[in-house]
Amino acid sequence: MANVTAKDAMQIHGRNPQHLVEKIIRTRIYDSRYWKEDCFALTAESLIDKAVELNYCGGIYGGNIKPTPFMCLLLKMLQIQPDKEIIVEFIKNEDYKYIRLLGSLYLRLTASSQDCYKYLEPLYDDFRCIRVKNRSGSLVRGHVDEFIDDLLHEDRVCDVILPRVQKRYILEETGEIQPRVSAIDDLLEDDEDTEKESDDELATSTRDQ
Template sequence: MANRTVKDATSIKGTNPQYLVEKIIRSRIYDSRYWKEECFALSAELLVDKAMQLKYVGGVFGGNIKPTPFLCLVLKMLQIQPEKDIIVEFIKNEDFKYVRALGAYYMRLTGTSLDCFKYLEPLLNDYRKLRSQNRQGVFELTFMDEFVDQLLREERMCDVILPRIQRRQVHEENNELEPRVSALDDDLDELAESSGEDEPPLPPRSKGRAREPGRRREHREHRGEHRSDHRADFRGDPRAEHRGERREHREHRADWAAPERPEKRHRGDYDNHREHRGDYDNHREHRGDYDNHREHRGDYDNHREHRGEHDGHREHRSERERREHRAERRHHREERREERRGRHRGEEERREIEEANALRAKLGLPPLRP
C-alpha cells in the first residue's frame, strides 16, 4: 500500500517511524487531499521541491482535524526515511526558512539527544519570522529561534508528542558537549566596559572645606562694620546739607515763575461744535460707503447669474464623451498593471528556479529546467 513504511527503514525508539504520530492524526493525514495529490510516490529527490513550496508551519486545525502540508511532509519523511546528510542540508539551508524548520522538526523526532543539541542549538541565532497556524485555523507570528527553543524544551509540538531526550547537563558532565555560551555574553561585557569608562571620576575632597563657614561669618561681620562707618560719615557731611538747601530753592522758584492763568469760558462750546461737525462728516462718509456697497452687490448678483448660465452650459455637455474618456483611461491603467505584473512574475520565477538549483546542487540532484 502507498501508506506503508519502506522495507529497509530502521526502527526509531523501538517502533515504526510512522507510529511517532498518533493514530487518529495519522489517519486524518492519509485521508487528506494534500497527501493523496502531492505526497503520492514522493521520493527524497522530489521532497526538496515540495519543502520549498511550504508557506507556514503547524499541526492540525479545524473541528474535523485537518492536517497542514507541513505535518503531511513530516509523516512522508518518516515513511521514506531520507538519509541523514539530506536532513543536515535542510537544517543548514539559509535561503528557505521553512525547509530549515522542516529539517529541524524531523531531526527532533528521529535524532538522538546529542544530535538534537548539536544541530539545533546553532539555529537559536536565526531570528527570521515564521507563519504558524493554530488549532482554530488562525495564523500567528513566531520566530525561528522561538520555534527551535520549543522543540528542545516542550513535550508536544505541532500536535505530535516529541520523544524524550537527555538533558544537556548530562552530556556536559560526560564531556560530550561543551558548556553553551550565549551570544549575548559578549554584548553584556562590552556594555559593562563602556558604562565603566563613561562614568567620570569623583573629585578629591579637600580638608579645608570644614573651615569655610567660619571664614564666611567673619567676612559678613567685617562688611557690616564697614557699611555702618560709611553711613555715619555720610550723615555728617556738610555737602549733603548744602544740596538739600539748593533743592528747596529750586522748588520755590518754580512756584513763583508759574502764575495762574484765567479760565477760558467759550473754549468748551467751540470744542463741542467741532465734535458734532466731525460726527456729521463721518455720517456722510458712511452713507457713501453704503451706496458703494449696493453697487457692488448688484455687480455680484450679475456675476452669479452669469455663473449659473455657465454651469448650465457645462451640464449640457455630452455624457457619452465623458464615459468614453473614463473607459479609455481605465483600459490604459489595466494594460500598465498587467505589464508590471507579468514582469514581476517572471523575475520571481527566475529567482526561485535559481535558488532551487543551488539547493539541488548541494544535494547532488540534477538542476531544474528554466
Template sequence: MANRTVKDAKSIRGTNPQYLIEKIIRSRIYDSKYWKEECFALTAELLVDKAMELRYVGGVHGGFIYPTPFLCLVLKMLQIQPEKDIVVEFIKNEEFKYVRALGAFYMRLTGSSVDCYKYLEPLYNDNRKLRRQNREGQFEIVHVDEFIDELLREERLCDVILPRIQKRHFLEENNELEPKVSALDDDLDEEMPSDEEVVDTEVKENKREKERRGDRDRRRDRSRERERREKDRKRERSRSRDRDRRREREREREREKEREKEREKERSREQREREKDRRDRDRHDVDRRRDRGRY
C-alpha cells in the same frame, strides 16, 4: 509503497518511525487531499521541492482534524527516512525558512539528544518570522528561534508528542556536549560597566526602588480605602434592605389585622341577620298556629 514505511528504514526508539505520530492523526493525513495528490511516490530528492513550497507550519485544525501540508511532509519524511546528511542540509538551508523548520522538526523527532542540541541550537540566531496555523485554523506569527526553543523545551508541538531528550547539563557533565556559549557574551564583556558606574547605578536603582515602594504603598492604601468604603456602602445597603423588609412585614401584619377585623364584622353581621331571620320564622309559625286554632 502505499502508506507503509520503506523496508530498510531503521526503527526510531524501538518503533516504526511513522508511529511517532498518533494513529488518529496518521489516518487523517492518509485521507487528506494533499497526501494523496502531493505526497504520492515522493522521494527524498523530490521532497526538497515540496518543502520549498511550504508557506506555514502547524499540526491539525478544525473539528474534523485537517492536517497541514507541513505535518503531511513530516509524516512522509518518517515514511521514507531520508539520509541524515539531507536532513542536516534542510536545517542549514538559510534561503527557505520553512525548509529549515521542517528539517529541525524531523531532527527533533528522530535524532539523538546530542544531535538535537548540536544542530538545532545554532538556529537560535535566526529571527525570521514563521506563519503557524493553530488548532482553530487561524494564523499566528512565531519566530524561528521561538519555534526551535519550543522544539527543545515543549513535550508537544504541532499536535505531535515529542520524544524525550536528555537535559543539556547532563550531556555537558558527561563531556558529550561543549558548554553552551551565548552569542551575546562578547558584547556583554565589552559593555561591562566600571565600579563607579556600578555604584551610581545601584544608588539610582535604590532610589527608584524606594519611589516604587512608596507608590505601591500609596496605591495599596487607596485600594484599601476604596474597599473599606465599598464594604460600608454594601453594609448600609444591606441594613437599608433589612429595614425595608421589616417595615413591609409590619405593614403586612397591620393589613392582616385590618382584614381580620373586617372579617369579624362580617361574621357578626351575618350572625345578626341569621338571628333575625330565625325570630321572624318563629313569629310566623306562632301566628299560623294561632290562626288554625281560631278556625
C-alpha cells in the same frame, strides 16, 4: 502500498518511525487530499520541491482534524527516512525557513539528544518571522528561535509528541556537549568591557585629582 514505511528504514526509538505521529493524526493525513495528490511517491529529492512551497507550519486544525501540508511532509519524511546529511542540509539552509523548521522537527523526533543540541541550538540565532497555523485554523506569527526553543523544552510541537531529550546539564557533565554560548553573550561581554573601561577611566581620573 503508498502508506507503508520504506523497507530499509531503520527503527527509531525502537519502533516504526511513522508511529511517532499519533494514529489519529496519521490516519487523517493518509485521508487528506494533500497527502494523496502531492505526497504520492515523493523521494528525498522531490520532497524538497514540495517543501519549498510551504508558507506556514503547524500541526492539525479545524473541527475535523485537518493536517497542514507541513505535517504531511513530516510524515512523508518519517516514511521514506532521508539520509542524515539531507536533514542537516535542511537545517543549515538559510533561504527557506520552513524547510529549516521541517528538518529541525524531524531531527528532534529521530536523532539522539546530543545531535538535537548540536544542530538545533545554533538556530536560536535565527529571528525570522514564521507563520503558524493554530488549532482553530488561523495563522499566527511566530519566530524561528521560538520554534526551536519549543522543540527543546516543550512536550509537544505541531501536535506531535516529542521523544524525551536528555537534560543539557547531564550531557555537559559527561562531557558530551559543551556549555552553550549564546550569540548575545558576546554583546553582553562587550557591554561589560566598555563599562569596565569607563569605570577604570573614572578611577584613574579621580586618582589623578
